Amino acid sequence: MLRVGARYFCGATGLRCNGFAVQGIGGMAKYDPIVEQAHRFYEPGVPYDIPIPHSSVFKLLEGTAKRYPEVVAIEYFGHTITYKKVLDQALRAAQVLLDAGVRRGDTVALALPNCPQAFVAFYACQRIGAVAAQHNPLATAAELERQIGRHQGKVAIVWEQTVPKLPPAGSSSLETVFSVDLTAQMPAKNKFLLSLPVKAARKQRETLRGEVPDGVKSWDQAVQSTRPIHKDVPGAEADDVSVILHTGGTNGIPKSVPLTHRNLGANVNQCLFWVFKLHEGAENFFSLLPYFHAFGLTFFLLAAVKKGASQVVLPKFDVDLALEAQRRRPVTFFVGVPPMFERIAKGAMKSGTDITSIRYAVSGAMPLTEKVAAIWEEASQGVILEGYGLSETSPVLTGAPLSKNRRLGTLGLPFPSTRVRLVDLDDPTRDVEDGTPGEIIVKGPQVFSGYLDAPEETALAFTEEGWFRTGDIAINDGGYLYLSDRRKELILAGGFNVYPSQVEEVIRRHPDVKDVAVVGIPGEDENEVVTAALVMEEGAPEPTLEQIRTWAKDKLSGYAMPKQLAFITDLPRNQLGKVLRRGVKEQLLEPVAKALEQASKSVTDFVGQVGEAAMEALPKGLTAYGKGDPKEKVAPEEVDKSGSKDDPRAQED
Numbered sequence: 001m002l003r004v005g006a007r008y009f010c011g012a013t014g015l016r017c018n019g020f021a022v023q024g025i026g027g028m029a030k031y032d033p034i035v036e037q038a039h040r041f042y043e044p045g046v047p048y049d050i051p052i053p054h055s056s057v058f059k060l061l062e063g064t065a066k067r068y069p070e071v072v073a074i075e076y077f078g079h080t081i082t083y084k085k086v087l088d089q090a091l092r093a094a095q096v097l098l099d100a101g102v103r104r105g106d107t108v109a110l111a112l113p114n115c116p117q118a119f120v121a122f123y124a125c126q127r128i129g130a131v132a133a134q135h136n137p138l139a140t141a142a143e144l145e146r147q148i149g150r151h152q153g154k155v156a157i158v159w160e161q162t163v164p165k166l167p168p169a170g171s172s173s174l175e176t177v178f179s180v181d182l183t184a185q186m187p188a189k190n191k192f193l194l195s196l197p198v199k200a201a202r203k204q205r206e207t208l209r210g211e212v213p214d215g216v217k218s219w220d221q222a223v224q225s226t227r228p229i230h231k232d233v234p235g236a237e238a239d240d241v242s243v244i245l246h247t248g249g250t251n252g253i254p255k256s257v258p259l260t261h262r263n264l265g266a267n268v269n270q271c272l273f274w275v276f277k278l279h280e281g282a283e284n285f286f287s288l289l290p291y292f293h294a295f296g297l298t299f300f301l302l303a304a305v306k307k308g309a310s311q312v313v314l315p316k317f318d319v320d321l322a323l324e325a326q327r328r329r330p331v332t333f334f335v336g337v338p339p340m341f342e343r344i345a346k347g348a349m350k351s352g353t354d355i356t357s358i359r360y361a362v363s364g365a366m367p368l369t370e371k372v373a374a375i376w377e378e379a380s381q382g383v384i385l386e387g388y389g390l391s392e393t394s395p396v397l398t399g400a401p402l403s404k405n406r407r408l409g410t411l412g413l414p415f416p417s418t419r420v421r422l423v424d425l426d427d428p429t430r431d432v433e434d435g436t437p438g439e440i441i442v443k444g445p446q447v448f449s450g451y452l453d454a455p456e457e458t459a460l461a462f463t464e465e466g467w468f469r470t471g472d473i474a475i476n477d478g479g480y481l482y483l484s485d486r487r488k489e490l491i492l493a494g495g496f497n498v499y500p501s502q503v504e505e506v507i508r509r510h511p512d513v514k515d516v517a518v519v520g521i522p523g524e525d526e527n528e529v530v531t532a533a534l535v536m537e538e539g540a541p542e543p544t545l546e547q548i549r550t551w552a553k554d555k556l557s558g559y560a561m562p563k564q565l566a567f568i569t570d571l572p573r574n575q576l577g578k579v580l581r582r583g584v585k586e587q588l589l590e591p592v593a594k595a596l597e598q599a600s601k602s603v604t605d606f607v608g609q610v611g612e613a614a615m616e617a618l619p620k621g622l623t624a625y626g627k628g629d630p631k632e633k634v635a636p637e638e639v640d641k642s643g644s645k646d647d648p649r650a651q652e653d
Helices: 033-039 058-067 083-099 116-128 141-151 160-165 188-195 199-208 219-224 261-274 294-306 319-328 338-351 370-380 455-461 500-508 545-552 581-600 606-617
Strands: 002-004 007-010 072-076 079-082 107-111 131-134 155-159 176-180 241-246 256-260 284-287 310-313 333-336 360-363 383-389 396-399 419-423 438-443 468-477 480-486 491-493 496-498 513-522 528-536 564-567 633-635
Touching: 033 419, 058 083, 058 116, 058 294, 072 083, 072 116, 079 083, 083 116, 083 219, 107 116, 107 141, 116 131, 116 176, 116 219, 116 310, 131 141, 141 160, 141 256, 155 160, 160 176, 176 219, 188 199, 241 261, 241 294, 256 261, 261 294, 261 396, 284 294, 284 319, 294 333, 294 383, 319 338, 333 338, 338 360, 338 370, 360 370, 370 383, 419 468, 455 468, 480 500, 491 513, 491 528, 496 500, 500 513, 500 528, 500 545, 513 581, 528 581, 545 564
Parallel strands: 072 310, 107 131, 107 155, 131 241, 155 176, 284 310, 284 333, 333 360, 360 383, 528 564
Antiparallel strands: 002 007, 072 079, 241 256, 383 396, 419 438, 438 468, 468 480, 491 496, 513 528, 564 633
């Protein structure tokens, strides 16, 4: 019999026996109400609590290499590396870091696309107890400078094209820089084709390679030419920091998130208990999410390794490359974001590529629509689940069950060993009733303890009782959480909170609308004007505001109805494809900013010009230009036909 937390399992049958996670009155135990409701929908075999790890995540690679030494760990453009081989490379790489002066607790900056070297560099850090600070290799020089300035890394291991964006020598904490050649571990055939003096080969080389200045060392050569680290060199403890991730800064303040070995190891256990139908040593993972993203880090660098899975690795997301890899090594498990699933499914159907080997898929980072889920499941004949989490939670907090109890369009159920509450937006000590929007606050072994060198931001992120405030708003329905929106993206219209996601969901169903983002444009009396930025289907006519409002009248309250339309060719997104509402808002407000800038040039008539220019640019005639397309414009506000324009309560019906 195996003891897991406070609950017991019989190994032969997986039978659950009674046990509880949270101590209640009189020694009796009790889970949080939402969690208790969720447990009713857990799949048999999924525990309420998971074992909490007490060692470094390096043990994941070390253990798997012992159990499955000849299983392929990484497949990269057809080149394969076994677990035995990748462990050897990681041990050699650890010695390279030691020789460069890195010690336990020091930080190493990693700015790499997905590639074997990124995998090896990460585990080299874990072996010696160094902190792997994950950076987007496409980040700007200013972003990298700020991030490195916060964590004070001594050594950087970066893609060749990222090297020029690092802080100049002597201006930061960096002492040694290693460059990575993305072609170094490609098969000989690929290297030969890339070397050909033809236009196509030259173009490919330009996307993969970069000029490296003097003084920068080759990571590949350094690893190949050294010995494995001695076994007696100590490593990390469970409570040591393993990685630093960098948030996108949804509130305009990018932050750095330290996660411990225990945080990450716990979330790995939570994820693998949840998708328990995966077979150890026999799965192929599609590693298309970047390692520097929280979902990519946990599922590919860690969970895949613990499961003894083979990873199909690509340095960037490309549908043609992904389908070529699928034909070469059929994938069985795919973690991605909705745009990936939609594009691969459509690409597979168009090219006749069989993707029915992908039994299970997990979507995260943004809402999964029923449309995309249907497209994916039709093409793959498999099951797609939705998960939810944040960088601060390692990242996964909730997920849809791998069963008939799955509900599309929800965040799913709280994971094992995860406490969840929904609280009043103004009073985090008060829980809201089921069916009422509330902020998601959480506790669990996967939750971080605070931002790097940001005590004020950390204090704001936690309640006095130590609950992490996610900033996301959800509704509970029997243990299933339905996301309403990010707290910071709520629109205040006529004294009412408007949830952009709810408005977007309705408008997106319009047959002529390809995509939509809803934002609040500043109006009078500190209110905001609900504005829908539409991307139309090719060849579709642009609807009027009245047509959109008529479409939505039975589905939205009057105060939530869009008061303004904007037509744009594409929505700004992050690297994973998630729509950036802040970017949409900035795009729509750009004419206002330009008007104010122009007005300020005349000191003499400053007040009059600002007033006139701003009024002309704001909602009643706002023209927004995105990506230089003159087609992008905003339709003027129309009189609300559903009720009094001044009293939104009259519009609710």
